[in-house]
Structure formats: structure tokens, C-alpha cells
Amino acid sequence: MNSNSEIKTILQKFVLNQCTPDETSEVIDYYKKNKLTNDFPSVEDIQNLLTEIPKMDPKTADSIFANILANSQEKETVIEITRKKSNFKKYISIAASLVVLLGIGLAYQKGIFNTAKTEPKFDFKSTDIVLQLEDGKVQIISENNSVQVKDAHGNVVGNQNGDKIVYGNSSNLEQVTYNTIKIPYGKKFKLQLSDGTLVHLNSGTTLKYPVKFIAGENRQVFLDGEAFFDVAKDKKHPFIVNADALNVRVLGTHFNVSNYPEDAETDVVLVEGSVGMYRSNEDFDAAKNTILKPGYKGSFNRENTLISTKPVITDIYTSWINGGLTFRNMTFKNIITKLERRYNVTIVNKNEKLAGEKFNASFNDESIEKVMSYFNDIHGIHYIIKNNQILIK
Incomplete structure (x- = not known):
């Protein structure tokens, strides 16, 4: 690809996923040779080319392409996080030649434009x-x-x-x-x-x-992650939360379900009412299944599928609704994952001994800087925060 017109033509086909394998290779080779040069078309050029695709709000486009860029970079000791301010023109150019190569950006972009036939892959580090x-x-x-x-x-x-x-x-x-x-x-x-x-x-x-x-x-929903449910009462229609291998059944009550992939257990905390917990491949049986009482937490072990219960202070587990953040007997490795999720940051921990240590901590609506300062005070960890990057040495 030497002329601007040829570049525009192939990039248009590339974004629309219409390139032949040879043309795709041309785009990738072009990017590798030119890196971040200014030979790519401007934002206006792209918009004029892609008349078949509805126009996107610039902030939305900026966010999408920023995340494509963030996901495209090789993983190093410190991984750069998406910044609030970004170069939209540069992201357009990079996105155009990285989408197929990386297999992530185009599917999401096509989903935004309502042209994808399959469910787009969602990047949780999007905004x-x-x-x-x-x-x-x-x-x-x-x-x-x-x-x-x-x-x-x-x-x-x-x-x-x-x-x-x-x-x-x-x-x-x-x-x-x-x-x-x-x-x-x-x-x-x-x-x-x-x-x-x-x-x-x-x-x-x-x-x-x-x-x-x-x-x-039945009123059934499917949860990956964490949610607090204030369920409308309806005795004729049980409300069921499916959390992978666990079902949580209620008629009308307040409860919290945490079902994040890094956790070994799925936790259900009952604030009021009554909750039944049972394996999703079984039918509910009030006489045999675990029935939670208010003020109790039920934990479903994903490995052995056993359910255990214990009394807890429910506010600890529901404080996230108002900005709180709580860790109970949690490894620092898992804490890092939850901090990344909460603050949309990337944390690289080079301290292997620290990863397995367990902590108990509670925070109000604090900044990531204050949270990291707390761990520094109690454990003396060494870390650097730079350009929204956190490196623990």
C-alpha cells in the first residue's frame, strides 16, 4: 500500500471485515513498517469512507479505540491504562490495523454498529x-x-x-x-x-x-459478578438468581450475591427475608436445601459444590452500593483483582510473597491512592503510581 487512496480503500474493507487474507496481511505489514506514522487517514476521512456505518458519538468512539489500543500492547512489567484524554486520530489509525490481528476490537466495534451476527466480546476495561x-x-x-x-x-x-x-x-x-x-x-x-x-x-x-x-x-436472571437484589414480593412466581452452578431462590427479599471468577466461592448475604440455596442442576427442595436466615452468609464452594453458612455483619458485604470496599480474609492476589475492577486500573505485582498473604480491610469511598497508602502503612510495600499505572516491587 503506497498511495493514500489505496490505503483508504483497504482500510475501509478492513474495518468492514471484507478484506481477503492477502489484503489483511497488507494492512498488518503496513502497520508494522510504519508504526505510528501520520500516513493514516484522518477522522474525517474515516467518517466519509464508512458511510455504510451509522455515525458514532466521538466520545464513544474515542473510548472504544482507546481500549483497543490498551489491549493491543504487549504485556510488560507495567501495563498502561486507558487515559481520560486520548488522541482520537491516532486510535482510529491503530484500531484499523489491529482489529483482525488481535481478534478483539472489530467484534466489539461491529456490535456497537449493530452489524455483528454473534455476541461481541466485551472488554470490561472499556468505559x-x-x-x-x-x-x-x-x-x-x-x-x-x-x-x-x-x-x-x-x-x-x-x-x-x-x-x-x-x-x-x-x-x-x-x-x-x-x-x-x-x-x-x-x-x-x-x-x-x-x-x-x-x-x-x-x-x-x-x-x-x-x-x-x-x-x-419463574422470575429467573443470570449473574456473573456482583449484585444486590431488592426483590418485589410475588409468592406465585419465585425469583431465582442463577450464579453458574448455584441457584438462589426467593419470593421477595433483600440479598447480595457475589459471583466473581477469581473467588473460590459464590457468596450470598441475606439482609432480610428468606433465601434458598441449591445446585443449579437440581430442583429446589425446602426440606433438603440450605435456607439462609437474615444476617447470615451462605458460601457455595465451586470445587466441591458444598454450601456453608455463618453469621456476618451484612453491612460489610453491601457497603459497595454506597462506595465502600471490604476485604475479609482475602489474599492480596485477589485484592489486586478487585482493586483493578473497582478503580479500572492495572496493577502489576512483582512481590510474589505478598500475593499469597491474607488481609482484612474496609474502606469508605476512598481513592486508589489512599487504599495503596494503607497497604504501605501496614505492610511496608513499595509501589509506584505513574500515569495511572501501579507497579508493586
Whole structure:
């Protein structure tokens, strides 16, 4: 690719995933040879070329391409985190030649443009809250906006205002259809489901839920991550949270479910009411299954599938809703993962001995600098925070 016109033509095909293998190789070779030169087209050039794709809000595009860039870099001792201010033109050019090579950016971008046939891979280090509709289309949710949520037929099924989506119960749906919401690192969000149930979603969480609950069927949702449920009472329709191999069944109550992949156990903390815990491949049996009482935590061991219970101070486990952060008998390795999720940062720990040590700590709505300072005070760890990077020596 030597001329600007040839570059534009192939990049257009590349972004639209229409390149032949030879053309894809040309794009990759071009990037490798030219690195970060200014030979790529400008933002305006890209927008003019891609007339087949709806225009994107510049902030949304900037965020997407910034994260493509962040994910494309080789892992070194310190990994750079997406910065608040970025060079949009440079991200466009880098994204155009890295998407297929890395296999991550294009799928997400096509999801944003509602052209993907398969579910796009979600990067939790994005800055966008993503709502996937029942037909596979994707809608970006900005906490500063107010928008309508529509079904595949254009009917309004919910309304988003700020950091909350409220689903109505007036649609004529006769079978269960699902929406899926994905909360990136560093953010939280709220949902009011069609039955009036309020769900607080923590950062790094995915929830799949019915657009409308159907009469005669259980109210079931699927959780990866952490959420606090304030379930509307309905004795005829049990509310079930599926957390992989665990089901949590209630009729109407307040409880917290934490189901993050790094944890060995899925924890359920009951604030009030009654909760039944049982394996997802089994039917609920009140006489045999674990029934939690208020003020208790039930822990499902993923390895042996056993459930244990103990009394706890529930506020410790629900403080995250108001910005709190709590660690109980947790390894520093897992603490790092939760700090990365909470603050949308990348932490590289070179202190192997520290990784396995366990800590108990609680924080209010503190900055990452204050949290790291705390661990320094009690353990004397050496760390560097630079350009939103954290390196523990």
C-alpha cells in the first residue's frame, strides 16, 4: 500500500471485515513498517469512507479505540491504562490495523454498529456500559443521557435515565426474551425489572434478565459478578438468581450475591427475608436445601459444590452500593483483582510473597491512592503510581 487512496480503500474493507487474507496481511505489514506514522487517514476521512456505518458519538468512539489500543500492547512489567484524554486520530489509525490481528476490537466495534451476527466480546476495561438486546443488537448506555430501550419490533420496553433503567410491565410479550447488561470496571448501575425488583450492579458485572416476566413462569436472571437484589414480593412466581452452578431462590427479599471468577466461592448475604440455596442442576427442595436466615452468609464452594453458612455483619458485604470496599480474609492476589475492577486500573505485582498473604480491610469511598497508602502503612510495600499505572516491587 503506497498511495493514500489505496490505503483508504483497504482500510475501509478492513474495518468492514471484507478484506481477503492477502489484503489483511497488507494492512498488518503496513502497520508494522510504519508504526505510528501520520500516513493514516484522518477522522474525517474515516467518517466519509464508512458511510455504510451509522455515525458514532466521538466520545464513544474515542473510548472504544482507546481500549483497543490498551489491549493491543504487549504485556510488560507495567501495563498502561486507558487515559481520560486520548488522541482520537491516532486510535482510529491503530484500531484499523489491529482489529483482525488481535481478534478483539472489530467484534466489539461491529456490535456497537449493530452489524455483528454473534455476541461481541466485551472488554470490561472499556468505559461504556453496554446493553445487548434480544435480537443481538448493542446499545451504549451513557449515565449522562436519557434514552428509550426498544424491543426488536420497535416497541418501548424500558427507559434509561442517568444510572438506571426502568422496564415496564405493559408490553404484550407472551414468551420470555432477554436483555443483557454489562458493567465495565470502575462503574456501577441500577436496573428496575418489569416486576418492580430493583437490582444494584457492581463493576465488572454481567446480568441477563427477561425484558418482561411471564405469568406462570419463574422470575429467573443470570449473574456473573456482583449484585444486590431488592426483590418485589410475588409468592406465585419465585425469583431465582442463577450464579453458574448455584441457584438462589426467593419470593421477595433483600440479598447480595457475589459471583466473581477469581473467588473460590459464590457468596450470598441475606439482609432480610428468606433465601434458598441449591445446585443449579437440581430442583429446589425446602426440606433438603440450605435456607439462609437474615444476617447470615451462605458460601457455595465451586470445587466441591458444598454450601456453608455463618453469621456476618451484612453491612460489610453491601457497603459497595454506597462506595465502600471490604476485604475479609482475602489474599492480596485477589485484592489486586478487585482493586483493578473497582478503580479500572492495572496493577502489576512483582512481590510474589505478598500475593499469597491474607488481609482484612474496609474502606469508605476512598481513592486508589489512599487504599495503596494503607497497604504501605501496614505492610511496608513499595509501589509506584505513574500515569495511572501501579507497579508493586
